[in-house]
Amino acid sequence: MGVGPWEGRWPAGDQWDPDLLEHGDRRNVVDAYRYWRHDAIVADLDTRRHDFHVAVENWGHDFNIGSVIRTANAMGARAFHIVGRRRWNRRGAMVTDRYQHEHHHPDAASLAAWARLEGLTLIGVDNLPGSVPIETFDLPRRCVLVFGQEGPGLSEPMRGECAAVLHIEQFGSTRSINAGAAAAIAMHAWVRRHVFDQQV
Numbered sequence: 001m002g003v004g005p006w007e008g009r010w011p012a013g014d015q016w017d018p019d020l021l022e023h024g025d026r027r028n029v030v031d032a033y034r035y036w037r038h039d040a041i042v043a044d045l046d047t048r049r050h051d052f053h054v055a056v057e058n059w060g061h062d063f064n065i066g067s068v069i070r071t072a073n074a075m076g077a078r079a080f081h082i083v084g085r086r087r088w089n090r091r092g093a094m095v096t097d098r099y100q101h102e103h104h105h106p107d108a109a110s111l112a113a114w115a116r117l118e119g120l121t122l123i124g125v126d127n128l129p130g131s132v133p134i135e136t137f138d139l140p141r142r143c144v145l146v147f148g149q150e151g152p153g154l155s156e157p158m159r160g161e162c163a164a165v166l167h168i169e170q171f172g173s174t175r176s177i178n179a180g181a182a183a184a185i186a187m188h189a190w191v192r193r194h195v196f197d198q199q200v
């Protein structure tokens, strides 16, 4: 993966990283950011991040969290939030977390208090009794999409803090889909609604 040393005359500009120009760039970044300094990439992303945030409950070091955080990067989430244990399983994130803004909240109430101050609506994503289909729900622009973990799903306190809990319709026999897959579907639903202005 990646590109070798820059060929020819080095480009001028602050965003370029001399070390990468000299030795090549093997990072997991889109071609437009090849050879850019890490902080220059983050600063550029900051100019165009979307209005949704992503939160994941982290009570059991679930390996799916990394996958959720990687998708949050790809879909342009404003920031990601880890609720519960501060240490989380970064393996599946493939270093994409380093290009995002990370917040930690000890519990659901702290996330909810922070969201209220920011004027963000907490939207739970889980297939629970009383949840409504994401397919026909008009997702608010300024929201936090909150995901549970394998096994228990969204905790009771988190369910209580969410303005709505949405499920992704399923048509087979399995109780649920993988949390990383569910997060990708939910984030993409927000993108379809607010970036492509597609009415539900």
Ligand SMILES: C[S@@+](CC[C@H](N)C(=O)[O-])C[C@H]1O[C@@H](n2cnc3c(N)ncnc32)[C@H](O)[C@@H]1O
Pocket (backbone or CB within 6 Å): 125, 126, 127, 128, 146, 147, 148, 149, 150, 151, 152, 153, 154, 166, 167, 168, 169, 170, 175, 176, 177, 178, 179, 180, 182, 183
């Ligand atoms: C294994 S599921 C949780 C358990 C599930 N509530 C159950 O009844 O078995 C783990 C997480 O994946 C996400 N998830 C999985 N399937 C989903 C679906 N169909 N709709 C919405 N979220 C889903 C949710 O965020 C959930 O908290």
